[in-house]
Amino acid sequence: MKKFSVICLIFSLILFTAYIKNSTKRINDEIFLSKENIRDLKKEFENIKLEYDYLSSAEKLLEYQVMYFDDELVKKNLQNIKIINESINNINIEQFKLADE
Amino acid sequence: MNNKDSRFVIENRQDEFLYQKSKSNLNITFNRISFIFFVFFIIGLIYSIHLLHLGSRKVKIDLNNNINNITNKLFRADITDRNQRYLVKTINSIDIGISPLKIIDEKKLLLNLKYIFPDKDYQEIKKKITKGKFFYFEKKISEENYVKLMQLGDKSIESRDNLIRIYPQKNLFSHIIGQIDNDNNGISGLEKSLDENLKNSKEPITLTVDKDIQFLIRDELIRFNEIFNTIGSAAILMDIRNGEILSLVSLPDFDPNQREEISDVNFINRATKGVYEFGSVFKTFTLAAAFDEKLIEPETKFTDLPKSLTCAGFPIREYDQDIPSTLTAEQILIRSGNIGSVKIGQKVGMEKFEFFLSKIGILEKINFDIEEVGKPIKFNWGKCPLATASYGHGITTTLLQLVKAYSIITNGGYQIKPTLIREEKTIKKKRIINESVSSKILPILRKVVTNKEGTASLANVDGYEVGGKTGTAQKSLAGSYSLNKKINTFISVFPTSRPQFVLAVMLDEPKINKDYIYEYRDGSNFKLKGSPRNTSGWNSVEVSGHIVEKIGPILATKYSEIN
Numbered sequence: 001m002k003k004f005s006v007i008c009l010i011f012s013l014i015l016f017t018a019y020i021k022n023s024t025k026r027i028n029d030e031i032f033l034s035k036e037n038i039r040d041l042k043k044e045f046e047n048i049k050l051e052y053d054y055l056s057s058a059e060k061l062l063e064y065q066v067m068y069f070d071d072e073l074v075k076k077n078l079q080n081i082k083i084i085n086e087s088i089n090n091i092n093i094e095q096f097k098l099a100d101e
Numbered sequence: 102m103n104n105k106d107s108r109f110v111i112e113n114r115q116d117e118f119l120y121q122k123s124k125s126n127l128n129i130t131f132n133r134i135s136f137i138f139f140v141f142f143i144i145g146l147i148y149s150i151h152l153l154h155l156g157s158r159k160v161k162i163d164l165n166n167n168i169n170n171i172t173n174k175l176f177r178a179d180i181t182d183r184n185q186r187y188l189v190k191t192i193n194s195i196d197i198g199i200s201p202l203k204i205i206d207e208k209k210l211l212l213n214l215k216y217i218f219p220d221k222d223y224q225e226i227k228k229k230i231t232k233g234k235f236f237y238f239e240k241k242i243s244e245e246n247y248v249k250l251m252q253l254g255d256k257s258i259e260s261r262d263n264l265i266r267i268y269p270q271k272n273l274f275s276h277i278i279g280q281i282d283n284d285n286n287g288i289s290g291l292e293k294s295l296d297e298n299l300k301n302s303k304e305p306i307t308l309t310v311d312k313d314i315q316f317l318i319r320d321e322l323i324r325f326n327e328i329f330n331t332i333g334s335a336a337i338l339m340d341i342r343n344g345e346i347l348s349l350v351s352l353p354d355f356d357p358n359q360r361e362e363i364s365d366v367n368f369i370n371r372a373t374k375g376v377y378e379f380g381s382v383f384k385t386f387t388l389a390a391a392f393d394e395k396l397i398e399p400e401t402k403f404t405d406l407p408k409s410l411t412c413a414g415f416p417i418r419e420y421d422q423d424i425p426s427t428l429t430a431e432q433i434l435i436r437s438g439n440i441g442s443v444k445i446g447q448k449v450g451m452e453k454f455e456f457f458l459s460k461i462g463i464l465e466k467i468n469f470d471i472e473e474v475g476k477p478i479k480f481n482w483g484k485c486p487l488a489t490a491s492y493g494h495g496i497t498t499t500l501l502q503l504v505k506a507y508s509i510i511t512n513g514g515y516q517i518k519p520t521l522i523r524e525e526k527t528i529k530k531k532r533i534i535n536e537s538v539s540s541k542i543l544p545i546l547r548k549v550v551t552n553k554e555g556t557a558s559l560a561n562v563d564g565y566e567v568g569g570k571t572g573t574a575q576k577s578l579a580g581s582y583s584l585n586k587k588i589n590t591f592i593s594v595f596p597t598s599r600p601q602f603v604l605a606v607m608l609d610e611p612k613i614n615k616d617y618i619y620e621y622r623d624g625s626n627f628k629l630k631g632s633p634r635n636t637s638g639w640n641s642v643e644v645s646g647h648i649v650e651k652i653g654p655i656l657a658t659k660y661s662e663i664n
Contacts, residue, residue, distance in 0.1 A: 046179075046190070053186045054269055058316040076654050078564035098657045099566035099596030 177264060177285060178298070179305040180278065182312045183347075183523055187305075188274050189292075192265045194241045197250060201230045203257035210255055214238070217249050241265065268357040273315055275354040276370045277308070277471065277521060290471050291521065307523040309345035311659075314338065317651045319350045322606075325644045326352060329611035329632075335371035335500055336648065337605045340660065341508035341594070343528070344517035347602075347660070348652075349373070349501075371609060373467075373501045376475040377588045379607075380574030381637075382503060383493030384442045385542065385592075388434050389510045390449045390457035392538045397448065399431040399541055406440045412485040417443060417492075420573075431545050436554050437571065439492045446491025451482050454490070460533050461506040463498045470521040475499045493572060500590070504605045507592050511546075511600045513539050539600070543568060547597040556638040560593055560646040561622040565653050569593030569645070571637035576610070586610045591641035595649065601661055604645060611640045619643065 054060065065073040081096040180189040204210055207230060211223055218239065229236045239246070241263070250258055266281055268274070279290020285300075287293035295306060322334045338348040351371040355363055369375055391397045404427045410417040419439050425432075433441030446454060458464050466476040477498045480486060489495040505519050514534035546568030549555040556571045569592050576586040590607045594600050613632040619639075621627040632639045 050187050050190055050267075050269060053312075057270070058313045058320075075651075078653055078657055081654060081658060096657065098564060098653075098661055099598045 177266060177281070177300060178302040180291065180299075181305045181307050182310050182315075183307060183345075184311065185305075185307065186312050187269055188308065188310075188312070189278055190267045190269060192267055194263045194265050195247055196237055196240045196261045196263050197242050197247070198235055198237045198259050198261060199226075199230065200235050200257050200259055201233045204230065205255075205257075210253075210257065213253050213255070217246055235259070237261075266357075270312065270315075271356045271358065272354045273312070273319060274310065275357050276351045276372070276473070277310065277349055278357060279471070279473075280357045280360065289473065294471050295522075308521050309340075309347065309523045310349065310521065311347050311655070314652050314655060315348045315350065317655075318348045318648055319352070319354075321644060321648045321651060322350055322352055325608070325640070325647070328614050328617050329608060329640045330614070331608045331611045333367060333369075333371055333609040334644075335375070335605075335607045335609075337372050337500060337504045337603075338652070339504050339508060339519060339603050341512040341517070341600055341603050344505075344508070344519045345523070346519055346521050347656075349521070351375075370471075370473045371500065371607065373469060373471065373499055374473045374475045375609075376477055376497045376499055377607075378494065378497050378574045378577060379500075379503060379588060379590050380493040380572035381437045382570050382572035382590055382592050383490065383496060384434055384437060385510065385546070385570045386458060386461065386463065386506065387442050387446045387449065387454070387491045388430060388545070389461075389534070389538050389542055390454050391430070391445050392541050393457060393535045394449060394453055395535070397430050397445065399429065399545060401430045403428055403430070403433065403441050403444050406438070406444065408440070410440060410443060410488070412488050415485075417488060431548070432554075434545050434570070435548050435552050437556055442492040443488045446487055451484075451487045454487060455482055457534075458490075458506075461509045463496075463502055463506050467499065467502050467505065467519070469501065469519060474501070477502070493574065500605055500607050503590070503592055504603050507594060507603050507605075509534060510542055511539050511594045511603070543594065543597045543600060546570060546594055550593075556636075557591060557593075557642045557645075559619065559622060559638070559642045560591065560649065562646055562649045562653065563622070565649050565657075566596035566598055567593050567645075567649055568595065568597035569642075571642060573636045573638075585635075587635060589635075589637040589641045591637050591645045593645050593649070602656060604648065606641045606645045606648065608641050608644065611635060622646065 061073065078096065078098060083094045083096050085092040085094060177191045179187060179191055182188055199210075211226070214221070214226075215223060221239075226238070238258075242250075247260070251260075264285055268278065275290075277290055279292040280288050281292050282288050287296040287299070291306075291308075292299070298306065318336050318338065322336055325331075326334055333352050335351045336348065337346060337350075339346050349372050351369075351373075353368055355361060355368060406424075406426045406428060408419055408422065408426075417439055420437065424436055424438055428436065428438060428441050430441075430445060432438070433445065449457070455464070464477055464480065467474055477496075480490065480496050486495060501519060505517065508517055508519075509515065514532045514536050515530045516533045518528075547566065548568075549570055550557045550561045550567050552558075557567075557569055560567045560569060572588075572590040572592075574588045574590075575582040575584065576588055577583075578586065588607060588609060589611055590605065593604045593606075595602055595604070613635050615631040617630070617632060619629040619632075621629070
């Protein structure tokens with residue numbers, strides 16, 4: 001009986017180890033795939049960001065202003081900037097002040 | 102006799118040490134077997150050690166090679182502005198070359214290449230193949246064409262990895278970023294000073310500059326360079342609380358994408374490398390030094406000021422002949438009085454004034470993030486040099502150092518280090534000059550802009566509380582001062598009630614424009630056609646006013662503390 005239980009234990013340990021090894025390998029493969037996907041996505045993100053930076057640059061915006069948004073893109077004066085304070089009951093609009101003067 | 106008696110007796114004795122297998126009768130002599138095992142063991146051991154040694158050495162060489170390849174050849178970190186927008190981007194590309202010696206079927210190869218790249222000049226390629234030397238067929242190839250070429254499976258087609266450094270902002274940050282050479286080594290600007298960091302850092306390096314602000318300031322400088330027909334100009338915008346530079350422009354600039362070798366001295370970085378006499382902007386330091394030593398107050402009166410002084414045979418005159426002979430210390434700075442400044446300087450004394458200028462970083466070469474930094478010309482102190490230095494004559498420094506000094510004077514006296522590289526760590530503030538200096542100087546700088554007698558009323562942009570000091574200096578050329586060639590500077594601080602930014606604008610050799618229309622900022626809606634004089638008040642101040650007007654809303658909403 002004792003011999004049998006030792007053999008069973010060893011056998012189950014072998015099976016258990018094999019299972020863990022297999023699942024680890026599978027997880028490793030998944031991690032590798034995910035990393036590769038992230039790398040590709042990161043590369044794509046960087047390229048899109050570069051394009052976005054270029055298209056949204058001040059230089060381009062001024063070009064668009066001349067071409068399409070002559071009346072819509074206007075320079076804001078400091079006096080036209082307001083601060084909106086939102087509380088539960090009401091909304092307060094205050095004058096934006098950079099200086100104390 | 103004895104010889105006959107002596108005999109050798111050879112006995113075949115049974116060994117006492119026997120290896121005996123228990124159940125068989127096989128007996129092996131132990132020492133013979135053990136000796137053979139021992140020899141084999143030693144040989145094995147030597148071989149294993151040798152193998153291990155060779156193995157580890159190879160790994161080490163490979164590792165070093167790989168690191169060098171990655172770090173030097175095919176990697177360079179990106180650079181972004183403070184809002185994570187790309188200023189420099191590295192793109193890995195593939196170049197395709199042909200090795201003629203490895204061509205098996207030339208006709209087939211050319212036919213295949215013609216199918217993928219129909220627009221190439223194949224007569225030229227044929228000529229190159231006949232020469233027998235490796236040549237580049239197509240550089241910076243697209244991924245699609247690369248796959249097509251590799252599918253041909255021709256061994257003569259060789260791919261070479263390459264690194265492309267793109268500067269999407271073109272000229273905008275050329276003097277800050279600098280350039281790299283063909284071996285991926287920085288040769289100027291941050292590309293040079295951060296060379297090792299850029300090769301090893303896996304994350305982009307973030308700068309303190311703001312792309313939009315930089316664009317707007319550069320745009321205004323270009324516009325006014327044409328209006329005032331300058332040979333160049335520079336501007337620096339710095340946060341006086343932490344030394345972060347939001348914008349640093351020097352014109353003319355260059356496009357780093359072109360990879361041109363620049364030898365024209367006019368392309369010098371005027372903001373950091375150019376060493377100039379800046380004139381009256383030094384008067385603020387003279388007054389600040391007197392406040393720091395608690396020698397005078399803004400209301401201290403200076404009576405019977407002469408219209409001119411003579412020092413070592415050279416006259417010191419007032420710029421404005423209508424300047425009164427009795428002025429307070431405050432009025433001396435507002436009206437930019439030369440004689441009054443000399444009197445204040447003499448009150449401070451040579452040693453104390455030199456020490457003060459040294460403390461605020463005017464006299465020595467500044468330690469900055471880029472290597473293109475000018476060294477102020479050594480100033481030989483004496484009685485007359487003290488007098489001239491009091492109003493900014495004969496003493497040199499860089500625009501960057503002026504910005505730093507004005508920041509210290511106006512931020513409560515705290516030491517700051519101008520920087521282009523953004524760091525999250527907070528630096529302990531160290532006060533180096535008296536706190537009261539700021540509170541006394543700031544209202545006076547404001548009055549330079551708001552008072553009728555002040556020299557900078559064109560910078561009085563509504564809502565920003567601009568204060569500052571003008572400086573018009575004759576350029577020193579070949580040992581003498583030029584009458585027409587000037588360096589006109591305006592250093593502004595705003596808002597003066599809660600100072601946050603210093604903006605310095607310098608125009609190199611501006612000229613009078615007879616057609617330019619000035620719009621007064623005193624609420625009178627008065628317009629004046631043509632520059633009355635070639636002084637800072639009529640050009641650098643005007644430029645600064647327009648810059649503040651343009652960048653102000655961004656600064657106010659993005660970088661200011663709101664009450």
